[in-house]
Amino acid sequence: MLRRSRHFLPPRPRRRPRPRREAPAAEPPTPTYTRDVVRRVDAILRGHPWSAARPLLLSLPGLAWDSHTVARVLKAHPPLHKAFLFFRLAAGAGGGFRHDRFTYTSMLHLLGEAGRVPAMMRLLAEMLRAGVDPDAATFTTVMHWLAHAGDVDAAMRVWEEMRARKGKCRPTLVSYTACVKILFDAGRPAEAREVFQEMVAEGLRPSCKTYTVLIEHLANVGKFEATMEIMDKMQEAGVEPDKALCNILVQKCSRAGETSVMTRILQYMKENFIVLRRPIFLEALEALKANGESDNLLREVNPHLAFEGIECDPAFTDLGYITVRSTILYLLASRNWSAVEHMINEMTPKNIKVESHILSDIIQASCANCRPSCGLAVLRYSLRIGNELDRSAYGSLLGHYIRNGSFDLVFEIVEILIKSGCNLGTYLSSILIIKLACAGHSSTAVRIFGLLTTDKNVVTYTALMSAYFQDGKVDKALQLFLQMSANGVSACPGTYEVLIHGLQMAGRKQESEHYRRERMEMQWHLQYRNEHSPEDSLCNHLFCDFHG
Template sequence: MFISHGARQFFRNCKLLFPVCSNQHFGCSKKSSIRWIYAHQQFRKKKTVYQINGRKKETLGTDKKVTSDQKVYARDIIRNISNILRYSTWDLAREELQKLCVRWDSYTINQVLKTHPPMEKAWLFFNWASKLKGFKHDQFTYTTMLDIFGEARRISSMNFVFQQMQEKGVKIDAITYTSLLHWFANDGDVDGAVKVWEEMKAKHCHPTVVSYTAYMKVLFHYNRVKEATKVCKEMLQSGFSPNCYTYTVLMEHLAYSGKYKEVLEMFNKMQVAGVLPDKATCNILIQKCCETGETWAMNKILQYMKENSIVLRYPVYLESLETLKAASESDVLLRQVNLHFSTECATKDDINNCDAIVSDNNAVVDIGLVLSFLRRKNFLAVDSLLASMMKQNTQLDSKTISTIIEVNSAHCRPNSALLAFEYGVKMGVRIERTAYLALMGVFIRTNSFPKVVNVVGEMIGVGISLGMSLGAILIYRLGLAKKTGCSAKIFDLLPDEQKNTVTYTALIAAYFSSGQANKGLKTFTAMRNKGLHATLGTYNVLLSGLERSGRVDEVEHFRKEKKQLEANGHSQNMDLLEETLCNCLFAGDTMF
């Protein structure tokens, strides 16, 4: 089975080989309302009754069949109720609803409301459901109804629903408060959004990373930069790490302020932290670059998109083309990133540009054969074809080689994955980051740890960041396997900016886990000599390792230092994100 990234690449390349008439373009816009996922209710299995020789027999259907039937049944019921509300008057709809043999629970009501029936009928349905015997609205149905009014900018009605929640004692959580402040801000009432935030804090309802991000976006939008910065610091101090959307909000503000150098610095920093920019983030940043004509920043982001197989939405792609044309700059990189758009060439100039991207027809045929064999899981044929192409110096593109590595890794075929990796190194093909990670994974699973070091060395050598969190986890994992030599080599391969408290702590943990207490203490001393501060996670590693080694005196010494750090609250002169990550990885009681 293809892993998600490999499958995506496979179908994209197939579109180049076998064009299909399609004018659909898929967007990546973020939904404005807050959404939740609920588990399906479990129902009893239905019995099948049939007769044999005049006697009735009862059998239970297979779990697989029952599950499938339940999913279809739930989907059809919800669609049917939604259609009744859409295409009937309320009087007729109410009669039809009363005739339905439906288990009216919170999940069903909520899913019907999320299909967005007409607002007035949604409210009538909401009130009708509240009178059903044995049913009571909960925080999920109330919040969805609140979202419906908020999206329609019926703020007074939204406030009425919220007031009902309070009067009836329905639990109000961070999701409900986040939805409220979002819709107040969307209606232009920033003071109302701030009031909701303060009320949430006063009620001791702890915000989530989504709540912090939504509130920061509101404050940035209304140019309350100092308040937004304060909220960001509060989020980090609360132990939350920024997610992709948080970074997007911060970079969008920097771009709005014209600070594109800082945008790219944060773009790189989030990757080092192990948070990869997604399709929505890249589209937002590219669109900002188009608005201000910052083509140099656009090309940097396009290069990342090319390496990670991310594409633009069609309107953003067209806007980017116009921006590059106005600046008299080449659009080859833009077309390479968006081959599914670039192959639809209409003019002679477009055809020439497409020919510049794919100039070797034989290579295209080879790619088609490789992808066809992969689809049929004929891995021996892929190995044979790849070995032949290596001898003949036939060039394959980065996406195809990366797909071969990922598919072979997913099927635990390390030798074949290594063959594709060696082909990429020999031919100078830039392998994608996901392929490197898949290759490391299969070598770790097969205990081929020296090969992991080779892959990491090649990866860092071509300028692809391993990431602070991934580097630390990898160093520690090799230490658990008693391969501290490999751990030390990976640590040495890291760039200087990634040799920080997190990776030093990982190396110390690797030494202690393999029983090399002296090397662990020596590494800790080297970390301090470099001017790096220890965190609670670092002290946890030291204390656990020294206790296992029976070094009582040193345990007491470091326990005192740990108590002093706990009294101060956090390490001074240290990046909060770095400290939080170190504590998350190594401050657990059951690390060893």
């Protein structure tokens, strides 16, 4: 058989090489953003005492000890004491970091905002000794807070120091605006005009904030026509009045009764879709009513307030109350505790009343943010005006001071509350005694028990017995048990649980067995009763499983 020639066979297809399977690429590491690191640092500073926060900060992954990160943390407004300790920690954390003008300015602002002006000036002197040249923002910050504290002369000395450093530090538009406002507020308008003219001569173009300072001063001295001329000039210069300026002008016109100027401002607001804040809307409405003028334009400018029954609601007739309430709610939302505390202290002698639930919210929020001084100011204010707050607010304030070890202050607060006629309630009183006993301050617990009047029942007696046992005062605990029986307060299973456990821990087993039999006899009689008092139920809930 003839073989077929290889030339006549079809060519074999070439095998394509199989593609090699590459190993799956490793996922890129998740980037660490500065905002997340700042949020974690702020949470640590707010939620931990410094002794625990310091090691957490030093071991926090992604925390770069540089100027940008440190300044961002300080601008998050952590509690002042911890912010200053963090500021000091950053300088010694290693890596060769040194504070610059940005971190110094942020810390100076925190100290000034908290009213710590001497500390602010000491830090400024330290900054100069360290060879860090202040910039315009640093001088402006110091100048602002000195004037805010009432020392205008010192603020102007800082201004002159900044002007003397023109080679290194040139005043900015913000610096000039702050200086003009300081001088206007201090009643020195001639000097303010000189500073403004110097600003224009330097080639700086006034901003809307600068014009707002000028217009507010003219409105304060009653020159409302001049305010409108300034508004026209600023629009010719290409600077449009903003919402803040319009609100300020409408408020000033309302209080002065200048409804004709107010109408012109409202017309501008209508054309530019600017609305009023609610308290200022109410003041403008009252001013138009007093002058017998129509409020149609006012309602057109503020359609969100046009159909509210403001006229029929007597709660809104007190404009001072409305302004105070709105301001407090705004400061509470922005967590500006220093401003809230200052405002409450200013309101106290004026007897301006605020709803109890708002005051309770302030106390709980300030304690949660480690600012108990604000909560304490609110408590004293509420007692002065006769407002009884929620027990949760009292508990937040007392709990914060217990955790911080301020037991004398705890007793002072409880004493003030009870003498003012505030009823702490059985639960809060007993929890307070228990917590003080656990902290080793049974003497303070005894003093608080002595203050109680209506809440001396089986729960508080049992709580004090537990405090005596924890302090090793077994005889006093037994004496208190006999006193409770003599006063007609019947024991419950929770009371016997504390009594038996305390005697066992003290090694007095014979007495422990005696009370164990007494408890069994009591329980045998209780099995035929279907109802228990609320005090017995609470006592059993607190103490039957208290010792495990």
